[in-house]
Amino acid sequence: MTATTQRTPAAVGATRPRQAQRVNRRRETRAALLFISPWIVGFLVLTLWPVLYSGYLSLTDYDVFNAPNFVGLENYQRLAADDDARRAIGNTFFYAVIQVPLQVIVSLALALLLNQAGRSSGFFRTVFFLPRMTPPVAVGVLLLLLFNGQDGLINEVLGWFGIDGPNWTTDSAWVKPGLILMSLWAVGSSVIILLAALRNVPTELYDAARVDGANPWQKTTRITVPMISGALFFVFIINSIDALQSFTEAYTAYFGAGNSTYSNEAAEFYSIYLFREAFEFLHMGYASALAWVLFVIILAITLVQLKVSKRFVYYEGDQR
């Protein structure tokens, strides 16, 4: 007896649609790739390639004018022993550790207020966001005016309360606090994100809490904050990355054209140090090594934050 395997008509019928699906999928994939190809090309040429090339440059002595000269890990060894780089890292961490939580707290407070504003919230939302539109260079100049120790607005306001304000822009102890306070100028975007999250918190939860006799503080800490923890985490992580790369405002105020000779080491953040090494001293190889170390630092901090977030952040539909 010979056993033969024959496809039944039903099986043949099922294969044809599958083939058609595969063809369709391939066609759709090609179309999708075609549509996103401008972005892919841009990403490859303007992002990935410079990133990879800077990795190579970090292993060279390169001044732009002459061909890179391979030096192995010399730039990284120099970085490990560089006191100025350590100071810049210290300045950056000091700034980030205070600025990021402050930015999140102020953003949350403003978003909570806006959430209560009713019909006028649209107007105030615009008002809070407008400063975000100011170019960072202008913010740097504004810092020098607002925080001027002699007749700046900040010291004038402090004077109303009998406080003799410091020389924010020259006293090394007050330079970073001044920059941190000034960074609140751009709090608008975080406010908008948190406000959007607040609007998504189900009102039934507040109704139930009210029935249970919860006060406003309890409602905020037990319902609002947990329910918007995803957005809070997003704001926290974005601001952390931003703070660790902080550059423009401090550079404009303390190292830019307006201060061609005066500068203050207390304001020299890591990105500023990196920029000066690259474009003032033409140490492109060393600056590339600095850039890669910054990348690793930010990556490590972000991974830690992601790990920690699993314990504190709630996402709607999360099975945990």
Next chain:
Amino acid sequence: MNRTSGRWAALTVVAGLALTACATGTSGPEGGADVEFDSGADVSGGLSVMGFGAGDEVATARLDRVEDAMPDVDVELIEGDLDIQQFLSSVAAGDPPELVYANRDQIGTFASRGAIIPLDDCIEGEGIDTSQYLDSALQQVTFDDHIYAIPEFNGLAITMANSELLSAAGLSIEDVNGSDWDAVTAATETMMVDDGAGLSVIGFDSKLPEFLPLWAKANGADLLSEDGRTAQLNDPAVVEALEWAVNIYDLQGGFGAVKAYRDSADFFGEGNQFATDVLGAMPMETWYVNVLQDASPDAPMMFDTVHSREGDAIAYGSGSSWAIPADSANPEAACRYMKIMTEADSWLAAAQARADVRAEEGQPFTGLQPTANTEADAQIREMIGDDVPEPWASAIDAAYEANDNSFSLPANPADAEFKSAWQDAVNRVLNGQAEPQESLDQGQEEAQEALDEAWAQWDEQG
């Protein structure tokens, strides 16, 4: 990772590695190899000039002469101060401008890295008479015995003082011109006013950090040896100069208080510190004379040169210059251009243009900011004549006397690091982070390390 994404990742890495392997960077100095400079030859083609703007009649009058002399050359100005990022990008892309207008203190670094070409052939071929240029300016663009740039303006500081504040305090300009440091200190204390609510009159502003080289020279010291190889930042005379200049601030509540008050002033307007009687005296660049003349012509001013402690006029000169990038596509036209822009006849044409504008405004012609061309300056000074009223006549006299007695720091292959080292040293003291001796010791170490490394590279190149 599935097979498709694995293939993509592999492709990406391979592409990156391939691109990296293909990278050659920019070529070394090649410009000038087959170039022939000849004053009798016609020049043509494009000429992009980076870092120079035709913003006033002094620029346009000279540019007109360039266009007349080189009708077949298409000059394109990339205006604004030389943007080092823009310049580096153009070099890295293999498409540098044909000519750059750079600060003289950048020339040593550019020259040592082969970014600009030596001008020996250009000077010889075009017949440029280098004796017309100010020695100190030429020295600043001369690296390893070769001239790498042609100097243009010469920025200088002179003593500017408020005559009413001086006279009310029973003082004269000699008390604040730097010839007697004790007198300057005493004048500062006498003229300053701090009513408890903050500084309301600055007696004397020693203008740190920028004028440390000036005060060091006034005390008989240079920050850098003549050959550009040895930093002298912690020389006792430099330390003493810094201590004195910082003490001027300390007497007035500290640098922070003085700077805050200075920054709050309407520096360029009619409410400037001199016009509003809130500043006794300071050394300041000569261009500020024009600002004062335009913004507050009735301000009670007095002018003099800055003096050394020996009583001689001195001035720290700095300014711009013209240089040809190594891969310039049209070095012949670039050389002709810089010759015409800096020759005496062009400066005279510019001075005449300025005189015409001043006449239209009903203002006396007070000359140009001193140039690095001594012949041109001598002739422009004759053009000014004796009709200029006081105090501006004194300002002109002081500016030209300062120009005749100016000094500058020699070119070196680490001038950016050197400048940063001494300025950071001063700033640490001003910001209260270090004492003068300690800070200058640190600056000396940093500066010498940078100089040694840069000179070693240069010497290796042979």
